[in-house]
Amino acid sequence: xxxxxxxxxxxxxxxxxxxxxxxxxxxxxxxxxxxxxxxxxxxxxxxxxxxxxxxxxxxxxxxxxxxxxxxxxxxxxxxxxxxxxxxxxxxxxxxxxxxxxxxxxxxxxxxxxxxxxxxxxxxxxxxxxxxxxxxxxxxxxxxxxxxxxxxxxxxxxxxxxxxxxxxxxxxxxxxxxxxxxxxxxxxxxxxxxxxxxxxxxxxxxxxxxxxxxxxxxxxxxxxxxxxxxxxxxxxxxxxxxxxxxxxxxxxxxxxxxxxxxxxxxxxxxxxxxxxxxxxxxxxxxxxxxxxxxxxxxxxxxxxxxxxxxxxxxxxxxxxxxxxxxxxxxxxxxxxxxxxxxxxxxxxxxxxxxxxxxxxxxxxxxxxxxxxxxxxxxxxxxxxxxxxxxxxxxxxxxxxxxxxxxxxxxxxxxxx
Numbered sequence: 001x002x003x004x005x006x007x008x009x010x011x012x013x014x015x016x017x018x019x020x021x022x023x024x025x026x027x028x029x030x031x032x033x034x035x036x037x038x039x040x041x042x043x044x045x046x047x048x049x050x051x052x053x054x055x056x057x058x059x060x061x062x063x064x065x066x067x068x069x070x071x072x073x074x075x076x077x078x079x080x081x082x083x084x085x086x087x088x089x090x091x092x093x094x095x096x097x098x099x100x101x102x103x104x105x106x107x108x109x110x111x112x113x114x115x116x117x118x119x120x121x122x123x124x125x126x127x128x129x130x131x132x133x134x135x136x137x138x139x140x141x142x143x144x145x146x147x148x149x150x151x152x153x154x155x156x157x158x159x160x161x162x163x164x165x166x167x168x169x170x171x172x173x174x175x176x177x178x179x180x181x182x183x184x185x186x187x188x189x190x191x192x193x194x195x196x197x198x199x200x201x202x203x204x205x206x207x208x209x210x211x212x213x214x215x216x217x218x219x220x221x222x223x224x225x226x227x228x229x230x231x232x233x234x235x236x237x238x239x240x241x242x243x244x245x246x247x248x249x250x251x252x253x254x255x256x257x258x259x260x261x262x263x264x265x266x267x268x269x270x271x272x273x274x275x276x277x278x279x280x281x282x283x284x285x286x287x288x289x290x291x292x293x294x295x296x297x298x299x300x301x302x303x304x305x306x307x308x309x310x311x312x313x314x315x316x317x318x319x320x321x322x323x324x325x326x327x328x329x330x331x332x333x334x335x336x337x338x339x340x341x342x343x344x345x346x347x348x349x350x351x352x353x354x355x356x357x358x359x360x361x362x363x364x365x366x367x368x369x370x371x372x373x374x375x376x377x378x379x380x381x382x383x384x385x386x387x388x389x390x391x392x393x394x395x396x397x398x399x400x401x402x403x404x405x406x407x408x409x410x411x412x413x414x415x
Contacts, residue, residue, distance in 0.1 A: 072121025
């Protein structure tokens with residue numbers, strides 16, 4: 001890990017949570033893929049002193065990437081602060097201004113356009129730190145490679161689409177190209193388990209003395225699944241192979257992905273040549289939405305029924321009203337009928353039925369909030385389960401889709 005980097009994400013709207021930071025994690029993964037170790041992602045507001053402090057904090061790194069603050073408005077201050085921090089002046093680039101103005105001109109038909117104001121904003125964006133290498137705009141904002149007495153600073157725009165496209169060009173521009181070439185190679189492997197409690201994997205890592213291995217191992221519980229992500233250099237491949245073998249020996253029965261594939265991707269592979277349909281209540285369409293998140297899902301997802309009311313369960317999914325009266329809407333019997341109804345009404349090979357109590361109200365002592373009944377079935381086989389899921393309403397609904405996908409996996413593997 002010969003090259004270390006830090007990332008500064010600017011924007012009060014990101015700091016306050018109005019906009020979720022998509023750039024920091026994306027850049028971190030892009031750098032890891034090039035052998036660069038990212039030590040920190042720092043999020044700061046649009047305040048010059050805070051941006052400068054972030055740069056000071058990361059001044060011992062080899063590379064610093066900034067995201068945001070390159071627009072035409074007064075609160076877009078990143079270029080000014082980076083230039084000042086690097087000890088260079090800002091210079092007006094007339095040719096760059098005209099290139100930006102050409103881009104701005106294309107917006108005339110789509111946005112309110114006051115030429116004087118737009119000209120002023122364009123002129124602001126055409127100020128270049130002395131000695132910097134300019135990265136051509138993807139939107140209207142150029143980026144820059146700014147050399148300093150410390151790290152190389154790569155100044156990138158805030159909109160993710162623009163940032164990602166500009167980064168793809170920046171990696172081939174000097175001096176960034178040479179710096180990235182000097183980095184070693186880093187491999188990342190992700191193992192995914194379900195179900196596996198965090199305390200159990202923590203005990204396993206202690207048993208294996210994982211801290212002594214030449215591996216960077218992190219665990220994460222996400223959407224009810226446990227991920228073990230390992231980053232290592234080229235010389236540690238054998239150590240990783242032994243580590244993975246030890247995890248397989250202990251938890252191979254709940255290891256569902258050894259190549260980094262998500263459960264969604266695993267299901268897409270297993271459904272090849274088969275079709276699925278959904279009848280769901282408490283998840284309100286989330287199950288069908290998750291199944292169709294991946295491109296190409298039209299090859300295997302036929303459709304979904306959102307049957308929130310008892311009347312909808314009967315009219316749309318064909319659940320007998322007498323069954324609901326006898327067992328209640330939240331029951332294994334109704335879940336099984338929903339799965340069968342989805343299959344039959346939509347002509348699918350596999351049906352998924354979901355009914356439950358997501359909360360915060362509606363629970364009873366016998367069926368508290370978080371109780372969900374699920375059924376996944378074909379014409380000849382089924383997986384049926386009643387679970388009690390923790391968390392608030394959003395957590396229950398989201399984790400229900402995870403449980404359903406793993407039930408679907410189990411069923412497909414038997415077919």
